[in-house]
């Protein structure tokens with residue numbers, strides 16, 4: 260994938276209507292501070308178009324970035340921000356649910372998990388929401404530069420195992436196929452693999468059950484065996 264143009268095309272507030280849109284969308288979900296905005300900047304080759312902050316809870320709107328006049332990367336607000344009040348948390352849940360259920364152009368959701376930590380209950384809940392919406396979830400294991408290379412395989416296995424064991428929705432037969440791509444915002448390791456997923460889903464047309472299943476088989480994710488390479 261070659262990035263020719265990027266622009267922030269739309270900012271959607273908590274209470275606003277989710278726009279219908281015409282371009283394919285790829286959304287980025289995950290805990291506050293997990294690195295969603297950093298990943299979007301990395302994919303766009305921009306240092307700071309998406310706001311990055313050491314303060315959690317920075318992105319509290321749904322931000323649409325238009326790439327190559329061809330598709331949107333959608334930065335979703337992070338969850339698990341302890342200092343957010345109850346009302347904000349409630350609004351957040353409604354907004355994400357509304358986005359997942361009404362966005363006709365959504366091709367995949369990248370769920371970001373910190374490679375260093377076991378996924379939380381909220382992470383698993385988010386994973387289940389994505390599955391229930393009939394959308395392909397792709398796990399991005401962020402901050403891979405913060406662990407030793409020798410720990411990579413073990414941590415990827417921990418993420419996979421927790422999702423498999425804790426998910427209430429994941430069908431058994433698919434449990435071994437959870438696609439996990441380690442990524443570093445510092446070294447950009449993993450970027451080509453993420454571009455390959457985007458390319459693949461863009462050429463496939465709108466996601467329905469069958470196409471998602473085919474994508475699952477044909478896109479190479481990191482399996483426990485290949486993670487150590």
Ligand SMILES: Nc1nc2c(ncn2[C@@H]2O[C@H](COP(=O)(O)OP(=O)(O)OP(=O)(O)O)[C@@H](O)[C@H]2O)c(=O)[nH]1
Pocket residue numbers: 289290291292293294295296297298310311312313314315316317318319336337338401402403404405442443444445
């Ligand atoms: N070392 C390292 N730091 C990262 C990486 N990704 C993000 N960070 C840092 O983690 C912090 C949070 O990153 P953001 O991209 O703002 O996280 P976010 O998920 O968008 O957070 P919210 O907008 O609050 O939901 C920043 O200090 C980033 O520099 C990574 O891959 N490696």
Ligand SMILES: [Mg+2]
Pocket residue numbers: 295296297310311317318334
């Ligand atoms: Mg952000």
